[in-house]
Amino acid sequence: MEFHVITLFPEMFAALGAGVIGRAQASGSITICAHNLREHGLGNYRQVDDTPYGGGSGMVMRPEPLAAAIDEVMAQHPALQRILMSPQGEPLNQGLVRELARNRPGLLLIAGRYEGVDARISAMVDREVSIGDYVLSGGELPAMVLIEAVTRLLPCVLGNPESLAEESFGLSGLLEYPHFTRPEEFRGMRVPEVLLSGDHRRIRVWREAEARKLTAQRRPHLLAVPGKS
Numbered sequence: 001m002e003f004h005v006i007t008l009f010p011e012m013f014a015a016l017g018a019g020v021i022g023r024a025q026a027s028g029s030i031t032i033c034a035h036n037l038r039e040h041g042l043g044n045y046r047q048v049d050d051t052p053y054g055g056g057s058g059m060v061m062r063p064e065p066l067a068a069a070i071d072e073v074m075a076q077h078p079a080l081q082r083i084l085m086s087p088q089g090e091p092l093n094q095g096l097v098r099e100l101a102r103n104r105p106g107l108l109l110i111a112g113r114y115e116g117v118d119a120r121i122s123a124m125v126d127r128e129v130s131i132g133d134y135v136l137s138g139g140e141l142p143a144m145v146l147i148e149a150v151t152r153l154l155p156c157v158l159g160n161p162e163s164l165a166e167e168s169f170g171l172s173g174l175l176e177y178p179h180f181t182r183p184e185e186f187r188g189m190r191v192p193e194v195l196l197s198g199d200h201r202r203i204r205v206w207r208e209a210e211a212r213k214l215t216a217q218r219r220p221h222l223l224a225v226p227g228k229s
């Protein structure tokens with residue numbers, strides 16, 4: 001799967017060279033290509049922003065450099081889905097991540113900066129996506145979050161694909177049950193006896209009950225619509 005990102009800070013994407021995403025790149029499961037928006041900047045100073053019409057604080061990203069960057073990438077990869085990272089977009093959840101992971105050949109992500117992008121850029125994208133109801137300084141971290149979440153769902157990326165079914169927001173749509181490892185006792189807290197029993201049926205029943213309990217405490221809305229997150 002291909003990820004293209006239009007950004008003023010392409011160097012930030014080097015952070016994705018580590019761990020699962022680094023291995024997915026090394027094995028060829030994904031490619032990540034960060035396109036420097038500055039190359040499409042206007043005039044000698046490669047300007048990409050300007051003051052807002054109507055006044056107000058901060059700068060707004062001009063549409064022409066963004067449009068030129070989008071056109072250039074799409075001319076070479078016409079089937080990419082174009083996504084503007086925006087706090088005003090549809091919320092990224094595991095359901096949307098699953099949908100995006102089915103997208104071939106891949107995604108073009110647009111990372112804003114400053115006060116955001118000129119509103120006319122919305123007409124040039126397929127959707128806008130938010131990683132949560134808070135505001136970051138730029139769309140690079142949101143783009144990386146989306147890339148990471150999508151990549152781990154791709155075939156052959158995770159060593160044990162079963163973990164995808166069992167984890168939070170997986171097949172059951174619930175939060176995952178709690179995990180324990182050695183030692184059996186840590187600072188006075190013991191591993192639940194059932195997990196030491198070797199009785200796989202009891203362990204499964206316990207885990208299902210714990211997952212429901214945890215979900216009821218922390219994300220009760222997930223119990224209302226099983227399988228959806």
Ligand SMILES: C[S@@+](CC[C@H](N)C(=O)[O-])C[C@H]1O[C@@H](n2cnc3c(N)ncnc32)[C@H](O)[C@@H]1O
Binds near residue numbers: 113115
């Ligand atoms: C400082 S933000 C702009 C916020 C905008 N003025 C507002 O109030 O909605 C600059 C850029 O960061 C990115 N960004 C910030 N928070 C985000 C979030 N929660 N999800 C996705 N992108 C975000 C977007 O690309 C946005 O254009």
